[in-house]
Amino acid sequence: MKEKLIRVGTTYLPVQDIEKAAKWYERVLDAKLNYIDEDKAIVNLANQSFFLVKAPKNETANFIDINGKERFSLTFEVNGIEELVALHNELSVKGVTIGDIENRGHAGRNFVFSDADGNKFDVWSELSPSFKE
Structure with missing residues (x-):
């Protein structure tokens, strides 16, 4: 299809x-x-x-999951773990609200950050196949 x-x-x-x-x-x-x-x-x-x-x-793009946890609705991708760590460090230096780099049990690593209005975003260290070309 x-x-x-x-x-x-x-x-x-x-x-x-x-x-x-x-x-x-x-x-x-x-x-x-x-x-x-x-x-x-x-x-x-x-x-x-x-x-x-x-x-x-107080309006954000976030939502509450079945367990009562506030979630992001969007994941950005970067090209590899080094890029993920570099972005994590850069956002931290800029004073952005940021979570720890996590191993979620799948390929790559992730972290969550928020914009100035509290909209949460995820970042993943793996590029989608169409962007690797």
């Missing part, structure tokens, strides 16, 4: 202050700001567009 959906093009993230959030993504994650107005900013990051959308206080 031919794959119908090719890739994720856009992710929407709730934020409190559009300008502050856009600057955070530029400064911390080297995102490129493409557009900004009073309700949203569009930044390019990790081969897709992220819409930073003004939302009510």
Whole structure:
């Protein structure tokens, strides 16, 4: 069967202050700001567009799993464990809220970090096969 959906093009993230959030993504994650107005900013990051959308206080993209644990809804990939460790160190130096590097029982290692609005993201040390080419 031919794959119908090719890739994720856009992710929407709730934020409190559009300008502050856009600057955070530029400064911390080297995102490129493409557009900004009073309700949203569009930044390019990790081969897709992220819409930073003004939302009510305490709104995040996170969710609670069946065990009551708050989870991320998005995993970024880096190319290998060395890149994972380097990014972990860089985010730590920049004062980002960050978790420990974890062994979750599958290939590679992961860690979780949060943006300035509390949106959680996962980072995995393994690239998807189509990006290894």
